[in-house]
Amino acid sequence: MTQSPLSAEGVEQSRLLATPVPGPRSQALAERQAASVPAGVATTMPVYAARAAGGIVEDVDGNRFIDLASGIAVTSVGAAHPRVVKAVQEQVAQFTHTSFMITPYEGYIAVAEALGRIAPISGETRTALFNSGAEAVENAVKVARSFTGKQAVAAFDHAYHGRTTLTMALTAKNMPYKQHFGPFAPEVYRVPGSYPFRDGLDGATAAKHAISALEKQIGADNLAAVIMEPIQGEGGFIVPAEGFLKAVVQWCKDNGVLFIADEVQSGYARTGQWFASEFEGIEPDLMTTAKGIAGGMPLSAVTGRAEIMDTVHPGGLGGTYGGNPVATAAALAVIEAIEEDGLLAEAQKIETIIREHFEQNPDPRIGEIRGRGAMMAVEFVDPATGEPDAKLTNAVAAAVRAAGVILLTCGTYGNVVRFLPPLTIGEALLKEGLSEVTKALRSA
Known part of the structure; x- marks a missing residue:
């Protein structure tokens, strides 16, 4: 972790208050x-x-x-990493947009292939690209409902999944995210999670409480998916007790319920592995990524098992800007930077x-x-x-x-x-x- 006083991008790497703040x-x-x-x-x-x-x-x-913020875990490779800057400049000179749904391009496919390579999901995968973390979460829920034919979705105490109508329903904290913005999307349920510092429970006990709530409040026959951040972000960077996520994921597998790992904040090398799910020894059915995925360019993704992702009918997934070519060029450069640096x-x-x-x-x-x-x-x-x-x-x-x-x-x-x-x-x-x-x- 050594770095010269003047970075390659010409911004001196020292703190300086040249004027009163704000100037x-x-x-x-x-x-x-x-x-x-x-x-x-x-x-x-x-x-x-x-x-x-x-x-x-x-x-x-x-x-x-x-x-000490990285734009909320976005500029993980730095706000102007040379590889990202070069990739963006080169792509802008070629074209800035066609919409992948109209005239597709290689960059989108390359990012999907790269995510399939690094995601903690075994076997064949598929990836769809979007713009924001909330959009990725919404589409993961859509895919889960399409595959299972069920509607209910369960999230946990202290969860944060976004600011749209559906993701606000999944998000636990009222202020500032939900206050005065209801009603929220239906068929969303909340169950207790694992907050070892506050609840004092080991992973097995906390999982037992969560599973009991899933069975009693919803029922596996009605439940399309359980979604959780492997490390809960806005809720307080809560690391669940050892074994909690494994037990919940196993219950999902045993009961025909999909598990969605929300890796929007915890993914992309942020935790010292590509994804926080790797620390927990779990394999999600679907995974959402965003934030650090493209070095500051707006991009998000849903990656999942091929048989799940391919359930959705043609035209059911997409969006005008999803997988924008400039953003996908940046995303490939970010992966290169993480691996090469x-x-x-x-x-x-x-x-x-x-x-x-x-x-x-x-x-x-x-x-x-x-x-x-x-x-x-x-x-x-x-x-x-x-x-x-x-x-x-x-x-x-x-x-x-x-x-x-x-x-x-x-x-x-x-x-x-x-x-x-x-x-x-x-x-x-x-x-x-x-x-x-x-x-x-x-x-x-």
Whole structure:
């Protein structure tokens, strides 16, 4: 994890606060935003990006921020990886769009082949491409219903699957995702999952509770699919207890229910394996991917067993922009970058650095350090009661951002800070960003 002070893309890899935050140009843009963009489109940072590369985002005023967010796990290979930039430039010069449903092109097929190669699904696979994670989830549900002839879908406590009508129904957290936006899609059910820090259950016991709820509330005869993030993202980067997912997936297989692994945030080398499902030793029937799949270009996918995916009638899957040629070119470059640059190993190193940092800087308000690879989180609690401490979390995040570090929060209770740095971040930058978190915690 070494990196030169000046990245290949010309963005100096150092933190710098050249102006007060926000600076004058960011303030002017904020005024324009307020006059033209609805208030519902909120932003985390009060600054506006001008350039980004490696582990740095530079704003319009020349301030440089350490990036511990990767655009919500999107720019895993960096915001301007040379391979991705080159691939996008070359494709733009050829054509930007024909719609694969009208005049197909090789890039779409190549991405489907690549996903079939790296997905943790044995045998022959098929992949359909879309634009966003929510769109992928919706289409996975469509495929599951088509294949099984059943309608019900089950999701878990603390789940996040998107912001569309169907995916909001699958998502557990009300604010800010569901408030005032109902009614939601029918035939969606929620069952208890596995949150070891909060429920104290081992994997077998937690799975028993989940399976009991599936059988009693829905019934396998009515259930098309169970969907779960192998590491729950917005819910708090929750890693299920060992054996939980295996037991749930086995129940699905035994009862003619499809299991959909939502790998939108946890996939594509983020956890130190291609997909978080690999850590759990599970093989999904269908898998959704997005975010880091194309280095910042809008692209998502549903990959699944061929006999399932081929059930849908011709024309039943698609979309005007799905599998856009510029995005597919970027996606192929991302796979190349992960493999050629050894980024799976870099994700594992990032986990080691984050764990060691907080283990060497203990604090009774840290309830748990958890996650895998470069998808790590710290849960803050009241040390006397163990109750979630959202106020402390927000104070720490605000102080860290003011110091020039981009940091995100998450969690059903709003008491988790999450670390999603680019896999290309320099070790010194990562450690500097983590030190600001510790500093803010001590001052809070």
